[in-house]
Amino acid sequence: MMKKVLFVLALVVFASCGDDDVDYAVKNEQDIKAYVEANGLDATRSESGLYYVVEEEGTGERPTINSSVTVAYKGYFLDGDVFDESSSEGATFPLQRVIAGWTEGIRYFKEGGNGILLVPAALAYGDAGVSGIPGGSALVFEVNLLEVN
Numbered sequence: 129m130m131k132k133v134l135f136v137l138a139l140v141v142f143a144s145c146g147d148d149d150v151d152y153a154v155k156n157e158q159d160i161k162a163y164v165e166a167n168g169l170d171a172t173r174s175e176s177g178l179y180y181v182v183e184e185e186g187t188g189e190r191p192t193i194n195s196s197v198t199v200a201y202k203g204y205f206l207d208g209d210v211f212d213e214s215s216s217e218g219a220t221f222p223l224q225r226v227i228a229g230w231t232e233g234i235r236y237f238k239e240g241g242n243g244i245l246l247v248p249a250a251l252a253y254g255d256a257g258v259s260g261i262p263g264g265s266a267l268v269f270e271v272n273l274l275e276v277n
Contacts, residue, residue: 152255152264153177156248159266163206163246171246178229179246180236188239189276196222197234198275204268211260211267218274227252234273242272 160179164171171179191197200218204210223231229247237243247267249255257263 150264152249155264156250156266159206160246160248163266163268169244171244174232176228176232176251177248178232178251180233181244181246182236182241183243184241186238186241186273190238191223191235191273191276193223193231193235196220196277197273198277199234200272200274202270206266206268218272220275220277229267230269233269234271237271237273239273239276242270245269245271 157177163169164179169181171181173179198218198220199214200216201212201214202210203212223234227247229245229251232251233245233247245268247269249264249266252265252267253261253263255263257265261267
């Protein structure tokens with residue numbers, strides 16, 4: 129009986145040693161680079177660690193950090209599982225009230241522009257995550273900047 133208790137205790141201790149020591153900055157960087165390569169993307173890495181692909185820059189107004197924008201988007205994990213998607217009419221929000229990856233990334237486009245944002249956890253929901261998005265998750269967003277309001 130004592131051997132069984134020690135075995136179960138050892139399993140509990142081992143299981144509790146999970147991913148607490150994961151360096152998500154390093155892991156996200158590696159995972160995003162692998163995603164870019166696997167998908168043949170011509171992505172640019174900003175100083176903050178955001179990767180972005182400008183498929184079409186657009187011809188309208190370029191948003192500023194103080195802009196409110198309307199964006200049609202689809203958000204998914206690097207494995208392709210979608211966690212959020214707007215309608216084709218888009219969603220409107222101020223750039224100061226979204227994740228840092230969007231505040232920076234949307235400003236690479238002008239009205240009518242579209243592309244991809246590859247956002248490491250540090251510029252999204254961090255190590256803690258939020259409802260439906262696990263901590264440490266790198267995220268992909270297909271974005272279409274419909275309007276600078």
